[in-house]
Amino acid sequence: MVDIIDQKWSELDASNTGAAPDGVQGGYAPSTIAPILRGTRGALKRFYNRINAAYTTTGSVTAAVLTFSQGPVSYAKGERFAFWANATNTDAMTLNINALGAKSILRGDGTALVAGDIGSGQFTELVYDGTAFRIVNGAGAKYTGNVTAATFTGNGVALTNLNASNLSSGIVPNTVISGSYDGMDTLTANRIRxxxxxxxxxxxxxxxxxxxxxxxxxxxxxxxxxxxxxxxxxxxxxxxxxxxxxxxxxVTAGGNTVWHAGNDGAGTGLDADLVDGYEAARLFRDNASFSTTGNLTISNSGPVIDMIDTTSGQYSSRLYTNSNNFYIQQSPDNGATWATMMQFEMDTNNAYANGQQIWTNGNVTAAVINGKLGYTPVTPARTVTAGNGLTGGGALSANQVITLGTPANITNSTTNSVSTSSHTHALGFIAAEVSTTTSAATTSFPLGHLVYVRLNGSNVARNGSSTIYLMNTDTRRYTNNSGSSDGTLSGTYRARGDDDGSYGLFQRTA
Structure with a gap:
C-alpha cells in the first residue's frame, strides 16, 4: 500500500475505490480484506512515525541521516518529518532519508542555517518545500516587523536603541544598560547581576x-x-x-550570640560536643560500626537499604519496599544493577522466588497442580474392579493385577459366553470353512476342500494345478477331462498325489 501522501488516498470517503490494496472497491473475497487492513495499518504507522519524533538521526554535524523501518518512496512537497537530532549544526547541514538523497536544511524563511539552529538531543521538525527541507521549529528563528512577547533572551546579539518609548515594561535579561538613571523608585527582578x-x-x-x-x-x-x-x-x-x-x-542573630573562633572555648556555654544533646559516639556515622537499642525507620515513597560487598567479584544485596511489594535483590556490580531474588506481595500475601510464585496449602489449586503435571491425578480412593471373565483388582492405593480367567475347551456344543471368572467360545467355522453340502451338483467349495478326481484327461505333477469338472456320465465322480464335463468347480485346485494315473487327490487352494 502506498503512503498517505500519495494521490491514491482521497479526503472523500467515496473516492477511495482504487484497486486493492490502495482502495476498497467492494465485493472482495474474504482473503483480500486482510492485505488491505494490514496495508492501512502500515501506512498509518509510517505516517505517525514520520510526523512524530519516533526516530533519532545519525550522521555528522553537516550531513544528518534519518532511517525509517520503511522510508518514503520519494520526497514530496509539503510532507513533514520529525525526529530527535543527534548533533548540533555548526554551519550548513543536509538530511538524507532512507538513501533518497541528501537535501539541504534551511531556516523557515528559506535562508541558510546558522550555528545552533539544530541542537543535539532536541526535537526537530522539517517540511519539504520541493527542493530542500525547512525548519518548522527552528532554535534560532528570524523575525521582521513588530514582535511582542513576555520575555526576550539573546545570545551574541545586542538589543540596541532601547528607550522609554520602545521599552515600557517587561524583562530584559543579560543586557548592559549604561549611564545614570533617575526616577526608578522600584526595581523588581528575580536577579540583578x-x-x-x-x-x-x-x-x-x-x-x-x-x-x-x-x-x-x-x-x-x-x-x-x-x-x-x-x-x-x-x-x-x-x-x-x-x-x-x-x-x-x-554579633547576634535573633537576639542570640553568633559563635565563632574568637568567642568560643571554656566558660562560654557553647555545647560544641553535643548535637541535639547527644554525644557524637551515639550518632550514626558512615565510617564506624553503629549499634542501637531503638528502631530504625526509613520513610519515603520507596525506602531502600543497600548492603554493598566491596570484595572483588562478590554479590551485594538490597532490601527494597515499593507499591505494596517487599523485595530482596542482588547485584553483581556493586549496586549498578539489581535483580530481584525474592518478592513478597503484602496486599495479596503471595510470594515469589526468582519470578516464580511460591505455592502453599493456602493458595495452591488443583488446576495449578494438573497444569504442572500435564494430567489430572487419580485419587487413591478410586478402585479397579475385575469384570466378567476377569479376576483381581482393588483400590489404587496399591498396584493391582487383572487376570484373564482360563477358558474351557471348545466343543460343537459350546457357545460364546462369559462367567464371573472365565469365558467360552462357539465353534464358528462350520458354515464358512467346512462344506456341509448334500447336493451332487455343487461346484463351489471352501478353501482346503479335497476332491477325488478321475484322471482321464491327463496326469498332473505333485502340487500342479488343474481344472476340475463334474463327471457327465454319473453323479459320483469328478474329472479333469473337459470333454466329460457337466460343470466346472470354481477356484484353483492342486494335485496332492494319485494312484498310478487313474485317480488323484486335489485340494482347493484359491
Whole structure:
C-alpha cells in the first residue's frame, strides 16, 4: 500500500475505490480484506512515525541521516518529518532519508542555517518545500516587523536603541544598560547581576552596589566583597571572597550570640560536643560500626537499604519496599544493577522466588497442580474392579493385577459366553470353512476342500494345478477331462498325489 501522501488516498470517503490494496472497491473475497487492513495499518504507522519524533538521526554535524523501518518512496512537497537530532549544526547541514538523497536544511524563511539552529538531543521538525527541507521549529528563528512577547533572551546579539518609548515594561535579561538613571523608585527582578571588577575596602567609593552614603552606615557589594561599613570603619560582619570576617564587636542573630573562633572555648556555654544533646559516639556515622537499642525507620515513597560487598567479584544485596511489594535483590556490580531474588506481595500475601510464585496449602489449586503435571491425578480412593471373565483388582492405593480367567475347551456344543471368572467360545467355522453340502451338483467349495478326481484327461505333477469338472456320465465322480464335463468347480485346485494315473487327490487352494 502506498503512503498517505500519495494521490491514491482521497479526503472523500467515496473516492477511495482504487484497486486493492490502495482502495476498497467492494465485493472482495474474504482473503483480500486482510492485505488491505494490514496495508492501512502500515501506512498509518509510517505516517505517525514520520510526523512524530519516533526516530533519532545519525550522521555528522553537516550531513544528518534519518532511517525509517520503511522510508518514503520519494520526497514530496509539503510532507513533514520529525525526529530527535543527534548533533548540533555548526554551519550548513543536509538530511538524507532512507538513501533518497541528501537535501539541504534551511531556516523557515528559506535562508541558510546558522550555528545552533539544530541542537543535539532536541526535537526537530522539517517540511519539504520541493527542493530542500525547512525548519518548522527552528532554535534560532528570524523575525521582521513588530514582535511582542513576555520575555526576550539573546545570545551574541545586542538589543540596541532601547528607550522609554520602545521599552515600557517587561524583562530584559543579560543586557548592559549604561549611564545614570533617575526616577526608578522600584526595581523588581528575580536577579540583578553587577559586573564590577573593582575591589572594595573600608574607604573605597563608586561601588557596583551601595546602600547608604559614604560618610554614614552603608552596605556595599563589589568584585569580591560584601562589606558593612560605618563612616569608613568596617562593621562587625564582612564577607571577603570566600571568607566571613567578624570584628571584636558582638554579633547576634535573633537576639542570640553568633559563635565563632574568637568567642568560643571554656566558660562560654557553647555545647560544641553535643548535637541535639547527644554525644557524637551515639550518632550514626558512615565510617564506624553503629549499634542501637531503638528502631530504625526509613520513610519515603520507596525506602531502600543497600548492603554493598566491596570484595572483588562478590554479590551485594538490597532490601527494597515499593507499591505494596517487599523485595530482596542482588547485584553483581556493586549496586549498578539489581535483580530481584525474592518478592513478597503484602496486599495479596503471595510470594515469589526468582519470578516464580511460591505455592502453599493456602493458595495452591488443583488446576495449578494438573497444569504442572500435564494430567489430572487419580485419587487413591478410586478402585479397579475385575469384570466378567476377569479376576483381581482393588483400590489404587496399591498396584493391582487383572487376570484373564482360563477358558474351557471348545466343543460343537459350546457357545460364546462369559462367567464371573472365565469365558467360552462357539465353534464358528462350520458354515464358512467346512462344506456341509448334500447336493451332487455343487461346484463351489471352501478353501482346503479335497476332491477325488478321475484322471482321464491327463496326469498332473505333485502340487500342479488343474481344472476340475463334474463327471457327465454319473453323479459320483469328478474329472479333469473337459470333454466329460457337466460343470466346472470354481477356484484353483492342486494335485496332492494319485494312484498310478487313474485317480488323484486335489485340494482347493484359491
Amino acid at each position: 553587577l559586573l564590577s571588577t573593582t575591589d572594595a575596602s573600608e574607604t573605597s567609593t563608586a561601588h557596583g552596589f551601595q546602600v547608604g552614603a559614604d560618610n554614614s552606615a552603608n552596605v556595599i557589594i563589589d568584585n569580591n566583597e560584601i562589606l558593612f561599613r560605618n563612616n569608613g570603619v568596617l562593621a562587625a560582619v564582612n564577607v571577603v571572597g570566600s571568607s566571613v570576617a567578624m570584628s571584636t564587636a558582638s
